[in-house]
Amino acid sequence: MARAPIGRQQLLTAARDELVRGNGLLELSALTRRAQLSTGALYHHFGSKSGLLAAIYDGFYDGLRHAIADPHLPTEADWGTRERRRTHLFVDYHFADPLAPILLNRAALDPELAELEAVHIQTMSAFAADNIRHGQSVGELPSTLDAASAGAFVIGGLRHGIAQQLRAEPPVEPFEAGERLWHLVASSLGIA
Template identity: 30%
Template sequence: MSSDAKTKTFGQKAKQTRQRILVAAAQELASRGGDLEIANVAHTAQVSSGLIYRYFDSRTDLIAATVEDFYDQYDQWVIDINPLPGADWISRERARVERSISFIRKHPLAKVVFLNRQKEPLVAAVESRRLAAHLQLAIENVLLAQERGEIDSNINAYVACPMIMGGIRELLVQLLSDSPQLNKDPNKMLDQTMAFMARAMGL
């Protein structure tokens, strides 16, 4: 049974315990550069190592669930909101990109998620699924903007969106890699990012 399926059978107290374990696992992964010891997580979460396996099938399952929780937090902060109700499309997306940059700069697990290229298959599957969902939402977002006349209808959303998303994700990777060229002038970086996005959308 997957950890998500298990969670649906838990009561409120058990869900709180599970979340405490996820927080401890995120701290462990961040402090150890992507590595994780169950005993350390148990100590931080103040539970027994055996109890962790009530919630997660394996060490890898715990890591995958922690990455899933990272993306849940990211979605709440960046994806699931309208950052500027009533504003035009490019202004809303600028605010969204700004929130995305702010999130990954502050979240302790961001470097592990974005910079660790060697991932367990279960963890890679979580990332693949979440990124595919983000891409689908981006396409729907652009199609809606085209219906409203905010973006040229000749732009192919199925081409433009993956290009833009891939570029922004690589930008986040470079930021987390402490690129001095990007970090010395954040406002200029954001201006150039949005200029690229505007051109890609024919604005």
């Protein structure tokens, strides 16, 4: 994998830090100070502030897809056991990233970012639908499920459920959040 140019990576790291510090707000002057780069570097690498934010979103969702990928799951387990583990990995990824609450709760208010997130959610929903079809083909999920709708329901439910769990008071531990969400996923898919 090719390394990102130093200035580009400095800006991405500084922007993530500034978004966390500013609870979703990103001021260019604070960003360039933190990155120790000029505003021109931002435009050179990303074209605009929106381009930078899009790169952060893309990085977040690329990391999520990697974190929940099949190689991280038990190979000999039944479908439900594997998907329970995948649900926990999904939750753990969000709980481990301090930017997750901001991306799930604040940044979606930006129309450009909401559109970008929708693309990522659609991609993940399509993957979930294929996975549900596999569960149906091996007889572990009801054949009456509409896989496309179920995939969208699961991914959308996880996305919003995790956002709610991250806001919970008192704070919820990741394992407990994963169990809560897995129970809802399993129930919606007809898994006993």
